[in-house]
Amino acid sequence: MRVGIVCPYSFDAPGGVQFHVRDLAEELIRRGHTVSVLAPAEDSTPVPDYVVSTGRTVAIPYNGSVARLNFGPVVAGRVRRWVEQGDFDLLHIHEPMIPSLSMLALWVADGPVVATFHTSMERSRALQAISPVVVPMLEKITGRIAVSEEARRTLVQHLGGDAVVVPNGVYVDRFAGAARRPEWEGTDERPTVAFLGRLDEPRKGLPILADAVGPVLAEIPGARFLVAGRGEAAQERAALARYGDAVTFLGGVSDEDKASLFASVDAYVAPQTGGESFGIVLVEAMSGGSLVVAADIPAFQAVLDGGRLGRLFSRGDPLSLARTLVEVLGDRAGTAPVRERAATAVRRYDWSTVTSQVLAVYDMVLSTAHARVSEDPRSRTMFARLRAATQAVTGGGQAATGGNNQATPDGGTQATPAGGTRADRTSAARASGTEPVAGGEEPSWS
Structure with missing residues (x-):
């Protein structure tokens, strides 16, 4: 089958979700499937042949860590082209609950969609605030996977619904x-x-x-x-x-x-x-x-x-x-x-076992599918609603977690790096919900 996998986190920096996506993709390829992975990465970062890059990212505090994400209208255009050209039987999105590449892919795509939830958190004011917009979007997911009971609990607590637990894999x-x-x-x-x-x-x-x-x-x-x-x-x-x-x-x-x-x-x-x-x-x-x-x-x-x-x-x-x-x-x-x-x-936890469990979810989803993955004709208006909801939560500013993303003549992006001016960093922080607020709280997406 043809599988499109979306990783929200940058391949520039190693991390658990990136390794999970990489290993799953390579195990699926070994079993004869065709796989394309959509993920952020700098042009200078070496990535496997099956990875399609959506460009540079901005570092955002998230769940006690730092995530490198990109999100915005230019990136949405790249996601749309990837979906249109991929001719996928199924889309597998990782971490669709945060404003990122994965959320954009879920908005853009229609058809068989599997989502894996990796995160465990006690609370998320931001997710609760945007849930009226996010929950209808999550209804597009036809197969849900959580990597642990803790991740499953977070999904149920914040967004409702349930998921089958399939753990992370190791060789x-x-x-x-x-x-x-x-x-x-x-x-x-x-x-x-x-x-x-x-x-x-x-x-x-x-x-x-x-x-x-x-x-x-x-x-x-x-x-x-x-x-x-x-x-x-x-x-x-x-x-x-x-x-x-x-x-x-x-x-x-x-x-x-x-x-x-x-x-x-x-x-x-x-x-x-x-x-x-x-x-x-x-x-x-x-x-x-x-x-x-x-x-x-x-x-x-x-x-x-x-x-x-x-x-x-x-x-x-x-x-x-x-x-x-x-x-x-x-x-x-x-x-x-x-x-x-x-x-x-x-x-x-061996990938031979874990991949078989993931494929069982794929088979279940495809058994009830009526069409391949394609662009959702509602996505352009839905994305406008998502941007508005994100701005409402983050206090205004630019709803793009990729910094000051601007279209360049070649269709790429010009993003303010994390080391830019204070105003640049503040704009990016507002866009992601991470600008410090009174009392010292950090209202990031955790």
Whole structure:
């Protein structure tokens, strides 16, 4: 079949949704399907042949993280052309609830549509405010997928309806068969612990780990901590620097090095404070053989089966994390049964299984479809309503999350970069609902 997949987040920066879209597309292609992925990306960013770029993006705070999105009339035109020329049997849209490429595609398209919901959030004033416009649009979706029960709960809570849960996928054997790196391997006297995540995103929990290192070293002086990920985090780096060679910063790591890291260390720590709907990195770590020590947020409790497949500590509590690490690092042999259970359990997340589940949803949707994907003739007037609703929520300004997008002579866009003038950044912030308001709240799309 011919499948069009829409990714709202930029391929310029790695992220969970981008990896999910990439891996699903490649698995579908391996099974003989024709796939085109529509996603934002800079012209200079190398992307696979199956990716069609919609241009540059602007960084927007979203759900405790930073998303790179584009959204506006010029981008809508590109989406329309992609839909018209794609001749798709089915459209698969990711994250249609946020003003992004995915929402535009849902407005533009008519026909068989599957949507995957990745996000977990407690509340969303913006979504509630625009729900009169968004909910009718979501009725165009004929198959709904949530990557976890947490993502499903968010969908039901904010927009109603329901979804089948199909988890994120992992190529389990790539992690299980990864080469070990001697410099990362631990011993009884010098066990190793890995952290992987954006260093400058507080919700990823590096400050929690930084406060736990001292108590761990007091009990296990030879313990080593390997910190992988991009971002500055000057305060945390300074706090960890006082431990000397007990802490090593690896910087950003490749997919190959990530797999080797998980195959080599004794434990992987996930101290996230919230905002996670699944926890794909936990599955990757378990696939590689690491014992996972994770915060007891709902998404991680689900992946670790309440602690059967790893160890849980109290969210946001460095001393609880330290106690748990001391326990598992001091009894490496005793954790073997946990690792064995985890190695078996992760098979259900392998892309061979997950892709079959996604295809089952496709088959269900196509069994009741009466036409292929085409342009919805109502889309031009509906987009005007969406822009008006977005402006009402964000306090006016330009309803385009791609900055000051303007048409150029060649039909492209000229977007103000994130590092533009204060007025430029304020305009983009207003457009996305992220301009700071009185009281210090951040009214982003979370």
